[in-house]
Amino acid sequence: MKRILLPVLVLSLVPYFILAFFSYPSTDDFAYANYVLDHGLWAAQGHVYTSWSGRYLATFLLSLNPVAQKWIWGFPLIPLVLLGGFWASLVYFCRKWTVNFLDRAQSLTVATLLFSLTISFMQIPVQAFYWLAGSVTYTFPLILTTLAAGLMVDLFRHGDLTKRQWLFVVLVGPIVVGCNETIMLQWMTGILIFQLFFFLQHRRLSRHLILGTLLSAVGSAVVFLAPGNSVRTSHFEDAHRPFYAIYRTVGASIEHFVQFLSPALILFSLLAIVWCLDNKDRLTKTLVAQVPTWIPRTLFALMLFSAFFPAMWAMGGNPPKRVDNTTYYWYLLFWFLNLIHWVHAKPEKFERLHSRWPNLFAPRVLLPLALVSLFLVGNHRHAFTDLAKASKFSSEWKERQVKSEQVAQANKGSSLVFSPLKNKPKIIFNEDLTPNPEEWHNMAWAQYFDLGSVRITQ
Incomplete structure (x- = not known):
């Protein structure tokens, strides 16, 4: 044995x-990417230090994340x-x-x-x-x-x-x-x-x-x-x-x-x-x-x-x-x-x-x-059952990304409404968008993809 x-x-x-x-990235991953895209790598460090957190090393590493480099597939x-x-x-x-x-x-x-x-x-x-x-x-x-x-x-x-x-x-x-x-x-x-x-x-x-x-x-x-x-x-x-x-x-x-x-x-x-x-x-x-x-x-x-x-x-x-x-x-x-x-x-x-x-x-x-x-x-039992959901979750997430990019390219600043994710693997899924477009998770997504606002249906 x-x-x-x-x-x-x-x-x-x-x-x-x-x-x-x-x-895939979610919530703060997009927020920190937005800091870098808005302020640049070094200015973003000072912005976060004075407005949110003194965690200087974590802030720096988050600023280097693939999302900030528009390389989501490296996540x-x-x-x-x-x-x-x-x-x-x-x-x-x-x-x-x-x-x-x-x-x-x-x-x-x-x-x-x-x-x-x-x-x-x-x-x-x-x-x-x-x-x-x-x-x-x-x-x-x-x-x-x-x-x-x-x-x-x-x-x-x-x-x-x-x-x-x-x-x-x-x-x-x-x-x-x-x-x-x-x-x-x-x-x-x-x-x-x-x-x-x-x-x-x-x-x-x-x-x-x-x-x-x-x-x-x-x-x-x-x-x-x-x-x-x-x-x-x-x-x-x-x-x-x-x-x-x-x-x-x-x-x-x-x-x-x-x-x-x-x-x-x-x-x-x-x-x-x-x-x-x-x-x-x-x-x-x-x-x-x-x-x-x-x-x-x-x-x-x-x-x-x-x-x-x-x-x-x-x-x-x-x-x-x-x-x-x-x-x-x-x-x-x-x-x-x-x-x-x-x-x-x-x-x-x-x-x-x-x-x-x-x-x-x-x-x-x-x-x-x-x-x-x-x-x-x-959690092991969830990890094994999540293997059956992972591919479907990936397809849903990619569909959101592609739709966001296409709409922003056609009409920057547009609003988008998504259906809630149906497949949410417990081990790798963090948080979904909310029905409230003013929720900061939603705002981070919208800013990253050059949209006016995003939300999900009730």
Whole structure:
């Protein structure tokens, strides 16, 4: 059964790569393209910084999107690159952190499992990989952060980095914090915790982390001081209330800790316990086993807190679902990190449970149940059913595009009325136009195609 685990996990991911070929821009993708077309590439950066957001790196990357270059057919390349990059970053991360515990094939399986769990149980996959404004703002910095976390292993083990590794760690900070405030706070928290752990190991501070922290702090200040932030958050009545934000953040952290649990996660966790018990001698050689108990627990708590506090502070309420995508990813990593650390620290407790209920921990029972729950409970079932809708959705979208271009060419500034989309694949479809031509989604489409207004029928 173990031999088929990796092929089955890879199979679970295949539909997401296929669906990428049927993804199209929507909402903010057109809005940012319009900024570039109206102001030019560099002037658009200042326009967004002063009128909407200080996320300088996300704004720049969104300005380079294929839509702004009138190359809509290049759009599917973005989710393909992000899906592949996300998977590759997990492979690198798992290989580094399990180097003395798992062989290459096993670490590849673990990385693929984490990827499959993440994309199956994240709140809204379209905004993680198929919607440019969400993927650039959240998934791209997540990939870089995962790679940086993998590099930390070399730093802790050897006390130093190669020149290329050093350059990456130093530069990735300003890139990550320039994408969004949530990952900014998580990055700054993580890098300070890593610096403390390095000090406990080597009795000195890491010059790489010091410089990386300073540059990250400068980038954070650039984001935080942007005039556009006050414009974007001005209509939230409960914003900027410190005690209220802390109270709501603690509540949201506890709520999501329970909400993120799934049958698949519990079953794979039981399998992880069995594996750790069977290989406890090798587990002692890993960096995970050398980490003090308080570090993974503190990072877990701070990760959840930092995921919700920026939105509670700036908006006075829960963050959008695309933030939950990121939060769930970190939740998975720290869940397994704490579980493995716990098994290493208290193996006798788990061995007693194993001997008392051997059938509960039997891999021949757990693995089939875990795989079935992985496919039937989360997003995977939608990904497979969406394959039947994708082609029809693509035809409908292209029909809208062609009609918009033809009408604008014949009579610039004309109004158009579309029928609602009939085929809406859950995994790759973000938002449709609305019946209200004054809705900003509609206005972004109309401006991009040189139309006066667009709407859909009721």
